[in-house]
Each structure stands twice: as structure tokens, then as C-alpha cells.
Amino acid sequence: MKRICILGSTGSIGTQALEVIENNKEHFRVTVLSCGTRIEELSAQIIKFNPEIAVVAKAEDAAILTKRHPETEILYGMDGLIEAAESDCDMVLNALVGMLGLQPTYRAILKGTTIALANKETLVAGGKLITEAARKNKVRILPVDSEHSAIFQCLQGNQENEIKKVILTASGGPFRNYSLQDLEKVTREQALKHPKWTMGQKITIDSATMMNKGLEVIEASWLYHLSGEKIKIAVHPQSIVHSMVEYMDNSIIAQLGLPDMKIPISYAFSYPERLEMKSTGLDIFKDGANLTFEKLDQSVFKCAGYAYEALKKGGSYSAALNGANEMLVQLFLEGKIRFVDIQNILGEVLEKHESVETSDIDHILEIDLETRVLSKKLALNI
């Protein structure tokens, strides 16, 4: 029986993770559930999964839930998340959104708990810190992102030093083949409609700007010890091939499937074994009958280029990239800047950022905060 702590249980990854667990009750038990503000959903999950701990964002929500669920310890805020991440369990699934995920991941690693990582910002902002801590504490970080799970699956039975390159696939998002001018006219509604995946708002906007692919480039670099030159992006609108690894003998291993996050989630949960899935899989003659791959136009979608730049420059550059992006996406969602401003202002922020070596987690959080403030200033002309 694997005891699993789920941080971010009411989001897209969290709810699908709970589905996987429900279908495999004999293998898994939920020890922690957590949400931000969706306390009704969390309350229903608590009744169903009877966790030892549940975490919410605010003290007042915690008070409400404590009355309703006396058998579950209700915590709140970042302290609550950290306490939950450090609680007794075999695996922490980090499905939090954004920088929020950094500290709980770090603390779980220090405690020696295996991480199932769906929160890519953790590695983008704190890649060096996190991977070094994982190495020192002999903690395995299992990827839950579909692309990184694909790479991880393609790596089984092979050595990292045999990799010639990794090909990260991208659906291309809702604005594939758009020109820069077309991007100027994009609305919030259009940007929130992803053609292939149903996800949270932050990652959906990141997918539309292609920043998501940039963040994934950085994540892959940390997870698999690859330089930026060894990570390529291929636009693959069908979203069937989730990524590929090319080896030094010119053999390429790819992972395919329907766009279903339950596959990478269950692989992380049951690794190195696989869980039986009740649903029908990909029909290669239908959904997979025609698979295409094209280059990403980085002169239109500039965010991917920023990520490669961040890998080259190292230090705090990635944390700045991530902080600025989170702020700009938020401002776009609030209707305060245009879609195309996200990448434009991001470019300005990064130009102003002077990369330094990050020393510890507080330093990373500091850089994150500074960059958010700067981004907001530039965005709102204040």
C-alpha cells in the first residue's frame, strides 16, 4: 500500500490522480488532500478518501472544514502545505500551480520522500537547488508532465549519456500558424481554449504563448542533465506523440497515447511497474492515422527562445523568467494586458535582469518577488 500525499487535489491533475487511486484502491491510500479556495470540492474529497491531513489556503476555510471533518487534521497556508509535504507518506504528488510548489517540494525532498512532479515551476525556478537536494537525499523525482513522463519512459533501459537529443512535442496551442500581427488580436477567451488538453488557466495560457514548452525545456534540462542544444521542440498538432529521445546510435524511442494525463500520473504512481487502465487506448488507425511534425516559429512565439537563453545564462535567470511569466499571465487573465504583451514584457524584464548564482530557497523567492514587481511596473506603466 503506497501512501500518497496530494498537493493540489482539486485541480485537473489532482482530480485525475484521485481517479487513478480510486481505480487502484488495493495499491494506494491518500494521506493528504489540499486545495486553494475550492473548499466544497475538497470537502467532498475528504469524505470520499478520508485523508489524515487536508490543507487549504485560508485560516477561515480551515476553521469551517475542521468543524465538518473532525477526523481529519485541517491545516492552512504555506506552513500547512509544508507540514503536509513533510508528513509521513511514500510519495508527494506536487500538483500545485506555480511558484507555490517550490517550498513543499524542497521540504519533502529533505525528508527523503519520493516526488511525483506535476509542478514544473519548481524545477524552472529552483532546478539546481531541487536536483542537488534530491541527489544528496537519494530522492527520486518522477515526472508527471506528459512530455517528461514520455521522456522518462523512453529512457528506461538506456543511459542518459547515450542521449543525442530529446524532442519535446508541442500541440502548437490554439494559435499555431498565427503571425505576430494575428497574435495582437487574440482575446482572453480564445487563449483559454486549448485545442487538445483541458487544464488549469495558468498552464492553458502558457500553452498558448508557448511559454509552457519553454518551461518544459528547462524542466527537461534539470531532470535529464541535458544542455539546451540537446533539447528540440517539435510542433505536433495531434498530441499523440508525447515526446521522443534520440540516442547516439540514431535510434529514436517515442511515447504515444491519447492525450490522457492519467497515463503519466499512473506511471509515476506505480513506477517501475504499470497499472492496468480500464479505458480503450489509442486507435492508431483513427486518432493516430496521420501524425505530423513541424518546426516552431520562434520569431512569432518568443517565449521558447527565452527559455533556451535562460539555460545558457544559468543562475537566477530561470527564476526571473518564471516569476515574470506568472505575473504577466495573471495580468492578462485579469484583462490588464494584451496576450502579446506577455511575451513582449517578458523580453523586457529578462533584458533588465542580471543573472546571479542562487544560493538558497529564500534567495530564489526573493528574485521571484523582485521580478514580479518589475513585471507589474512595466506592464502597467507605473
Place this chain on the structure above:
Amino acid sequence: MKRICILGSTGSIGTQALEVIENNKEHFRVTVLSCGTRIEELSAQIIKFNPEIAVVAKAEDAAILTKRHPETEILYGMDGLIEAAESDCDMVLNALVGMLGLQPTYRAILKGTTIALANKETLVAGGKLITEAARKNKVRILPVDSEHSAIFQCLQGNQENEIKKVILTASGGPFRNYSLQDLEKVTREQALKHPKWTMGQKITIDSATMMNKGLEVIEASWLYHLSGEKIKIAVHPQSIVHSMVEYMDNSIIAQLGLPDMKIPISYAFSYPERLEMKSTGLDIFKDGANLTFEKLDQSVFKCAGYAYEALKKGGSYSAALNGANEMLVQLFLEGKIRFVDIQNILGEVLEKHESVETSDIDHILEIDLETRVLSKKLALNI
């Protein structure tokens, strides 16, 4: 230094295997070379690779080579092949054509030598005998066929009992989308022109009739302990995806690359490691930009159906299928029957064949011979 015995060194696989060895002299040494009648090519190979043993088909050719190459022991005939297969080495690459390969493989296995298998007829005719002997003698059979190497690569880090199905890809050969009527008019020249792979005559004709894919279905069944229901064929004209494995969690792992037999050859030679290839690999944006998959029309190409039937019926049925096919391909190459007669007469032969359990290698050879005689009779109306 791995000592490699190459049976069939002047054919397509053999010469490419020698290229791989030449590019990796620090890892491999050739101990045996062999050919049928191309003794001039073999002679040049002997000078270059200085093997301990060389084998030819005929005694008179052996006499000629013995004079020319006094430092190499020259053997001949089936006895020579068997002696070579049993000689001191770390691996026997069986790149012989047809049933000729069965006995040397079997004897090498009894001797405990690892097999790199390019000769699929060995497993089609003697699957049970060969795989049981390999299991008993703890001998690994490494696939060299591009499809089976693909499956083998996709299986790394996974368990055979996690396989939901295997998808064997097929280029579709030169007559893809032909009707039965179109097949009636096919010439020898057309059939010998494969759109994607340059190979020997036997396998090129097998690829045109799709019997090759049928033989591969049987080979995959023995290599990976799969029933016929778990092996599907997908026509994939680009020949970039060499095969796929779908697991019980709906995740599919595929192996891709340019159609280059040096990839599977070098993987078998260096397994579980990979060798560096000097050439550029697949450009996913060019050769891999558009990958398609379609069903095989088994009402036109009947040979694949015979193979599934053989798996269902078991016993000697596969050996009969293989013997009949070898004879009919030979008769077609000699201009004695039409292209479409291969599958038609094959159907007749199999209908007449009464499957029995095969007891030993002599029994298999007997069935092979009987079926050849019967096929020739039916083909030539004698």
C-alpha cells in the same frame, strides 16, 4: 572484445554488420565469415577481417579459398556452417537466408552462444524447439529484424506481461493499395523493387506478398511470448516507425529511425549499451514530418492471414507455411509461376497440411521438405 561469428556475411545484413564492426574495431572481432557462392566477395572479406574460419557452400569453392587463404580454416556445406556456429565465439549473427539457418542457430544455442537473429525462418519453422532450447541453455536471442529490434527496444524497462499488444509496422511494399486484379499483372521486376529497403531477393518478394509481415508475426509471437491476437499489423508507408508496443496502461512506446539496418545490427551487437553512429539520424521535420498508419487489406494480401492461422493451429503448420513459401518464391523468381500464385498455392498447400506436433529438428526438416515437394507439384501441375 566481443568475438562474432557471421553466418551469411556477403548478403545485405552481413555486409552492413561488417560495416558496424569496422567502425567499432575496439569492441568487436570477426571470427567467422560465410557465404553461399559469392566467393570473390568472401575472399575480399577474409583479407580485410582475417577470420579464423570461413564457410562456403561447395567443396570446390572451399578448395580454391584454402589455397588463397592458408591462415583461415575453410569449411563448406551444412556441416561447415554447423562447425562454424559451434566454434569459439561470443555471438553468432545468423544472417542466412531461409531454412538453411535453422540448424546452425540450434547448434549454437546448444553450445550456449548468444544469437543475433536476422534469419526469421529459424523461428517460423522451429519456434518452439529454438525458444525452448534457448531457455534451457540460458541463451539470449537478440533480434536483428528492424521490427523485432524495435519491439525489443520498446520493451526495455518493461515486462512482457504488461504488453496489451504489439503493432508491427509494414511499409506496404511495392503493391500497397493494389486490388487482387492488379496483383495478377505484377511482374518479377516490379516485385523485386521495394520502395524503402534494399534487401536480398527472397525477403524482397516476401515483402511484396506481405508474407514477410506474416513471418514476422510468427517471429514476434515466439520472441515475446505473445498470442496472435496481441500482434497487429499497421501499414506505414514511410518506414520511419519500426514497430510499437502498447502497454496495459494505454501507453505506447515506439521506435523510430531512418530505414537503416545498421541500427538494429549495432543494438544487437552492443546490447544493453548503444554504439555511436557517425551518420546523421532521422530529421523529424523532413523524413518524419508526416507519418501515416493504415490497416492491411488481408482480403488482397492473404499471406498475413495464413500466419495468424498458423499461430492458432500451432504444431507443424508454421514449418509448412515457411517451406511452401520458400519453394513458391523460388519458382516465382525462376519465372515458373505468377506473383499472385504464391499466395494462392500457399493457401492450397496449407489447406492440405495436417498439423502435427513437431518433435525434433529432423522432424521439422522433414515437414519442410515434404511441403516443398507438395508446393512444387501444385505449382507446376505435376
